[in-house]
Amino acid sequence: xxxxxxxxxxxxxxxxxxxxxxxxxxxxxxxxxxxxxxxxxxxxxxxxxxxxxxxxxxxxxxxxxxxxxxxxxxxxxxxxxxxxxxxxxxxxxxxxxxxxxxxxxxxxxxxxxxxxxxxxxxxxxxxxxxxxxxxxxxxxxxxxxxxxxxxxxxxxxxxxxxxxxxxxxxxxxxxxxxxxxxxxxxxxxxxxxxxxxxxxxxxxxxxxxxxxxxxxxxxxxxxxxxxxxxxxxxxxxxxxxxxxxxxxxxxxxxxxxxxxxxxxxxxxxxxxxxxxxxxxxxxxxxxxxxxx
Amino acid sequence: xxxxxxxxxxxxxxxxxxxxxxxxxxxxxxxxxxxxxxxxxxxxxxxxxxxxxxxxxxxxxxxxxxxxxxxxxxxxxxxxxxxxxxxxxxxxxxxxxxxxxxxxxxxxxxxxxxxxxxxxxxxxxxxxxxxxxxxxxxxxxxxxxxxxxxxxxxxxxxxxxxxxxxxxxxxxxxxxxxxxxxxxxxxxxxxxxxxxxxxxxxxxxxxxxxxxxxxxxxxxxxxxxxxxxxxxxxxxxxxxxxxxxxxxxxxxxxxxxxxxxxxxxxxxxxxxxxxxxxxxxxxxxxxxxxxxxxxxxxxxxxxxxxxxxxxxxxxxx
Numbered sequence: 001x002x003x004x005x006x007x008x009x010x011x012x013x014x015x016x017x018x019x020x021x022x023x024x025x026x027x028x029x030x031x032x033x034x035x036x037x038x039x040x041x042x043x044x045x046x047x048x049x050x051x052x053x054x055x056x057x058x059x060x061x062x063x064x065x066x067x068x069x070x071x072x073x074x075x076x077x078x079x080x081x082x083x084x085x086x087x088x089x090x091x092x093x094x095x096x097x098x099x100x101x102x103x104x105x106x107x108x109x110x111x112x113x114x115x116x117x118x119x120x121x122x123x124x125x126x127x128x129x130x131x132x133x134x135x136x137x138x139x140x141x142x143x144x145x146x147x148x149x150x151x152x153x154x155x156x157x158x159x160x161x162x163x164x165x166x167x168x169x170x171x172x173x174x175x176x177x178x179x180x181x182x183x184x185x186x187x188x189x190x191x192x193x194x195x196x197x198x199x200x201x202x203x204x205x206x207x208x209x210x211x212x213x214x215x216x217x218x219x220x221x222x223x224x225x226x227x228x229x230x231x232x233x234x235x236x237x238x239x240x241x242x243x244x245x246x247x248x249x250x251x252x253x254x255x256x257x258x259x260x261x262x263x264x265x266x267x268x269x270x271x272x273x274x275x276x277x278x279x280x281x282x283x284x285x286x287x288x289x290x291x292x
Numbered sequence: 293x294x295x296x297x298x299x300x301x302x303x304x305x306x307x308x309x310x311x312x313x314x315x316x317x318x319x320x321x322x323x324x325x326x327x328x329x330x331x332x333x334x335x336x337x338x339x340x341x342x343x344x345x346x347x348x349x350x351x352x353x354x355x356x357x358x359x360x361x362x363x364x365x366x367x368x369x370x371x372x373x374x375x376x377x378x379x380x381x382x383x384x385x386x387x388x389x390x391x392x393x394x395x396x397x398x399x400x401x402x403x404x405x406x407x408x409x410x411x412x413x414x415x416x417x418x419x420x421x422x423x424x425x426x427x428x429x430x431x432x433x434x435x436x437x438x439x440x441x442x443x444x445x446x447x448x449x450x451x452x453x454x455x456x457x458x459x460x461x462x463x464x465x466x467x468x469x470x471x472x473x474x475x476x477x478x479x480x481x482x483x484x485x486x487x488x489x490x491x492x493x494x495x496x497x498x499x500x501x502x503x504x505x506x507x508x509x510x511x512x513x514x515x516x517x518x519x520x521x522x523x524x525x526x527x528x529x530x531x532x533x534x535x536x537x538x539x540x541x542x543x544x545x546x547x548x549x550x551x552x553x554x555x556x557x558x559x560x561x562x563x564x565x566x567x568x569x570x571x572x573x574x575x576x577x578x579x580x581x582x583x584x585x586x587x588x589x590x591x592x593x594x595x596x597x598x599x600x601x602x603x604x605x606x607x608x609x
Binding site: 025026028029030032033036037039040042043046052054055056058059100101103104106107108111112113114115116119122123126128129130131132133134135136137138139140141144157158160161163166191192216219220222223227238241242245246256259260262263264266267270271274275278279 | 345418430431440446485542556576584585591
């Protein structure tokens with residue numbers, strides 16, 4: 001009886017507590033989210049204004065919206081060309097990462113071979129090497145020694161295989177039951193065959209997660225392609241837009257409008273992909289990749 | 293593929309019996325049971341060697357030599373100069389300034405990142421409506437190109453920008469990005485905002501490992517929200533906190549795009565330069581890769597020290 005009473009009281013308390021606990025929490029989260037999203041809203045609004053209206057009232061414009069800024073940035077920066085360059089750079093990295101990363105992830109998860117432990121240790125170590133130390137030697141190697149300046153290969157090389165993606169592949173391959181592999185091997189299937197027709201179809205979510213994760217690296221990367229491409233018709237959009245911001249913007253009629261129009265074009269593919277596939281960016285999917 | 297079959301199958305068809313099995317086993321001891329793994333992992337191993345290990349060694353080598361850019365294939369003398377490059381890096385006021393700047397950046401960015409991402413992750417961890425939307429909202433800046441979001445911040449924080457209009461008479465003079473006292477803090481806030489989604493995700497995954505019973509017993513003991521956060525959550529996610537501090541420090545040390553674009557090349561008067569920005573100036577613009585490499589090595593030593601210290605401090609408590 002008393003036990004029952006305490007129980008009901010506890011349940012009531014918990015309910016009350018969770019209600020009172022949730023209201024301020026939701027308010028804080030929603031306000032925070034609004035602050036986080038506002039710059040994106042403002043980016044779109046700014047890109048549509050004929051004249052930049054920076055007053056507080058200008059946040060909700062009522063008239064004078066135009067697509068002219070998109071035309072004007074397109075006059076200065078060849079948007080299509082830049083997007084194609086960004087696409088080739090990103091696509092090359094994704095292709096290398098998926099092909100070689102799946103092979104490496106499979107080997108690290110499922111095969112016993114000499115040097116496996118070393119490779120895994122080196123892979124962990126690599127995550128701690130800051131890229132900035134490597135800028136100078138990579139520049140010396142790729143631009144000066146191999147003469148790969150102003151080439152897609154030169155852009156792609158330092159990013160070719162994303163270690164975080166290899167991690168994710170390894171993690172997913174490890175979760176598959178060993179019996180599956182033993183049975184296939186007993187049937188005389190070769191490892192490549194096992195990987196292609198048995199393991200790979202089972203880790204499709206990993207493929208998607210790793211591809212999305214890999215996408216945002218080169219698509220958003222600025223410093224490296226900025227260093228290796230001097231020719232405007234080879235520059236990815238992040239680089240050509242940055243050059244526009246730092247060099248030419250001062251001379252344009254509505255520099256902010258044009259800059260923001262370019263920013264929208266640069267941001268849109270990544271944001272769209274992320275929103276479409278956001279359920280693959282869960283803590284557990286990526287957490288395994290990040291923590292190893 | 294044939295090698296794999298030989299290695300996995302103890303009795304290959306062509307040579308059954310003892311003499312044939314021994315060499316296979318010995319071979320297995322040298323290359324492993326499935327030597328095909330070596331072939332599978334080889335491209336990645338070569339990549340790690342060529343893109344990380346070799347350049348890492350090269351960076352250190354360059355920093356101890358009188359190194360300059362030469363035409364490909366040209367044979368030039370690059371004498372060993374000991375610590376000369378380090379000396380010219382350390383005595384360069386611009387380099388010192390950039391290290392002070394990045395220290396200021398880290399002092400603002402790292403604590404803010406830890407506190408905000410832990411609080412937001414704790415709040416997001418509860419089962420509330422619209423969780424997906426909120427998660428997306430906090431993650432969007434992280435997945436967007438710096439160049440794109442820098443453009444909006446330039447617009448927002450410019451002399452005649454919306455932020456100054458909002459503040460009216462309280463607007464700083466000179467304005468945010470051209471004010472030597474405010475340029476670096478603005479960059480620190482920008483990076484906090486941009487990276488927070490990633491760190492929230494790290495904490496969210498760490499929070500799954502904190503046992504629910506601990507919260508229940510804390511609330512039975514009469515602990516309030518704040519006390520259970522401090523006594524249960526914070527100790528429970530301590531390893532994640534170490535990771536967040538180290539990763540945020542590495543991100544801060546990598547700072548380049550923001551000083552280059554947001555404050556127009558580390559301005560005003562070098563108040564917002566970063567070591568990587570100075571490396572770019574010295575190494576590639578001015579053609580002194582040796583001094584730039586020395587700056588890079590010093591930077592990495594600094595990051596490693598911070599990582600070690602934060603690990604010690606966070607894991608002892």
